[in-house]
Amino acid sequence: MRLPTAARPASEHVTHCLLDAQGAVLSAAEGTRRLYAASTIKLHVLWAALRACGAPAR
Numbered sequence: 296m297r298l299p300t301a302a303r304p305a306s307e308h309v310t311h312c313l314l315d316a317q318g319a320v321l322s323a324a325e326g327t328r329r330l331y332a333a334s335t336i337k338l339h340v341l342w343a344a345l346r347a348c349g350a351p352a353r
Contacts, residue, residue, distance in 0.1 A: 312326030320326065 308325065308328060308330065310325040310328050310330065312323040313321045315321050
């Protein structure tokens, strides 16, 4: 069974920006490129699904 997904992006990017406890950059590769955080989006989808199922808010 195939699951419906979004179209494959035209290009792919791998970036990182590692900070120390004070916020100083320890290591970065394209660290200023703006991308959405996929895990953050997943949390919003989970929250919406739980609300749709009637799960109590905590």
